[in-house]
Amino acid sequence: MLPKEYRTITDLSGPLMMVEKVADVRFDELVEIELATGERRRGRVLEITTDRALVQVFEGTTGIDLNATKVRFLGKVLTLPVSGDMLGRIFNGRGEPIDGGQQILAKKRLDVNGFPINPYSRDFPSEFIQTGISTIDGMNPIVRGQKLPIFSGSGLPHNRIAAQVARQSSVISGHEAFAVVFVAMGITFEEASFFMEDFRRTGAIERTVMFVNLADDPAIERITTPRLGLTCAEYLAFECDMHVLVIMTDMTNYCEALREISAARKEVPGRRGYPGYLYTDLATLYERAGRIRGKKGSITQFPILTMPEDDKTHPIPDLTGYITEGQIILSRGLHRKGIYPPVDVMPSLSRLKDKGIGKEKTREDHADLMNQLFAAYARGKEAKELAVILGEGALTDEDKAFAKFADAFEDQYVRQGEYENRTVEGTLQLGWNLLTGIPVKELKRVRDAYIEKYLKPLLGDTPSGHPREMTAAAGSQGEVK
Numbered sequence: 001m002l003p004k005e006y007r008t009i010t011d012l013s014g015p016l017m018m019v020e021k022v023a024d025v026r027f028d029e030l031v032e033i034e035l036a037t038g039e040r041r042r043g044r045v046l047e048i049t050t051d052r053a054l055v056q057v058f059e060g061t062t063g064i065d066l067n068a069t070k071v072r073f074l075g076k077v078l079t080l081p082v083s084g085d086m087l088g089r090i091f092n093g094r095g096e097p098i099d100g101g102q103q104i105l106a107k108k109r110l111d112v113n114g115f116p117i118n119p120y121s122r123d124f125p126s127e128f129i130q131t132g133i134s135t136i137d138g139m140n141p142i143v144r145g146q147k148l149p150i151f152s153g154s155g156l157p158h159n160r161i162a163a164q165v166a167r168q169s170s171v172i173s174g175h176e177a178f179a180v181v182f183v184a185m186g187i188t189f190e191e192a193s194f195f196m197e198d199f200r201r202t203g204a205i206e207r208t209v210m211f212v213n214l215a216d217d218p219a220i221e222r223i224t225t226p227r228l229g230l231t232c233a234e235y236l237a238f239e240c241d242m243h244v245l246v247i248m249t250d251m252t253n254y255c256e257a258l259r260e261i262s263a264a265r266k267e268v269p270g271r272r273g274y275p276g277y278l279y280t281d282l283a284t285l286y287e288r289a290g291r292i293r294g295k296k297g298s299i300t301q302f303p304i305l306t307m308p309e310d311d312k313t314h315p316i317p318d319l320t321g322y323i324t325e326g327q328i329i330l331s332r333g334l335h336r337k338g339i340y341p342p343v344d345v346m347p348s349l350s351r352l353k354d355k356g357i358g359k360e361k362t363r364e365d366h367a368d369l370m371n372q373l374f375a376a377y378a379r380g381k382e383a384k385e386l387a388v389i390l391g392e393g394a395l396t397d398e399d400k401a402f403a404k405f406a407d408a409f410e411d412q413y414v415r416q417g418e419y420e421n422r423t424v425e426g427t428l429q430l431g432w433n434l435l436t437g438i439p440v441k442e443l444k445r446v447r448d449a450y451i452e453k454y455l456k457p458l459l460g461d462t463p464s465g466h467p468r469e470m471t472a473a474a475g476s477q478g479e480v481k
Helices: 134-139 158-168 189-202 219-238 251-264 278-286 315-323 332-336 366-390 397-414 424-435 448-459 472-477
Strands: 009-013 016-020 029-034 040-048 052-057 070-077 079-082 090-092 108-111 128-130 150-152 178-187 208-214 243-249 290-292 298-306 326-329
Touching: 029 052, 079 219, 108 219, 134 366, 134 397, 134 424, 150 158, 150 315, 158 178, 158 189, 158 243, 158 298, 178 189, 178 219, 178 251, 189 208, 208 219, 219 243, 219 251, 219 278, 219 298, 243 251, 251 278, 251 298, 251 315, 278 298, 278 315, 298 315, 315 326, 366 397, 366 424, 366 448, 397 424, 424 448
Parallel strands: 090 208, 150 298, 150 326, 178 208, 178 243, 243 298
Antiparallel strands: 009 016, 016 052, 029 040, 029 070, 040 052, 079 108, 290 298
């Protein structure tokens, strides 16, 4: 049966169109709109009442004549044609190839909204992913199946970090197939060119699928772009048994598009004008990460967002932080010092880090070393603040050592080259090298056995005035649990 044609458009508002006197129309149904000029556009049903349908037009409503435009409801939802051939390809926010290649020969057509994962079937994330960036691998490790966002700010190099993670990330537990799905929303043409050129030049494009929505594309496409990317990731992970890293930049642009459409629908706004369902909407994206029992593949998410006015309490980072398993925060202060990547390790957190590190995963000393570096850096920053107020002469020798450590930590551990891919062993070794500048008696977060094994060889026979005090008190400390 052919779909009915309607010429009962009564209202246009931004990307929205009201069609009246409709019958048998469903929520999220695809719509074909034929203009008087013969141009065809696509849309989907946003809202349905008894005989009215609110349609969201993907290409915008500019040029639509209320009287001469035909509307057809197609009786199906938005789907994405998927295949293993999508690797190495670049698509727009509608899922169409924009790299000059052929259309994808679809093995399946999947609903872009995905299918809910039974919570019972979820497997716990537990395998370490190496990004090659010390501040992530060493201090806030990301594990397979985790969702770990980057909280950035306007003007900070989050795009460069995103490209670096996409180039360098790998699973070190085996030689399993690894892929990257890169989703860009509302980025400029210059940024899009940077990503495309970088991936092509470094060969990372071979294992990457890109979905690019530009700033001048319709805002409505921004809503569908991450869903297309995640649908592709689900196919690669659960049908092709690949480990997929999904990088989404910039989630702020996505939320702005949501706000725009909410305003066009004349909905009652929530916090700062964003819709009241922002949390739910973000959760429908972020919760598509994870592992499923009995399936080899996994989806790990790395969303990137710019905090408006560097405000962590803004609805976008605030709600994102509730849903995701931690956050990596970029520091404007480190960026001003010329440090790349400017990751502020103190407020950053990976809630699942303990599950992905340790013996047979990274190395046995990883957890202890990480805790000691956090503690030493925190104390070093305190000592530096004290020196500003009281002068360096008021500091003890230990405080001076920690202050020196804090500077060395930022300069050697945090700072690394944009194309410098550090192994996890290299990162751990660097951490131990930095700890040589601190009196051994002050290393209270590391087990004695690890100090003997990893630190003593670096100090040599004469530990340069930093002997470990093996007093009864220190000896009774034993292993730190």
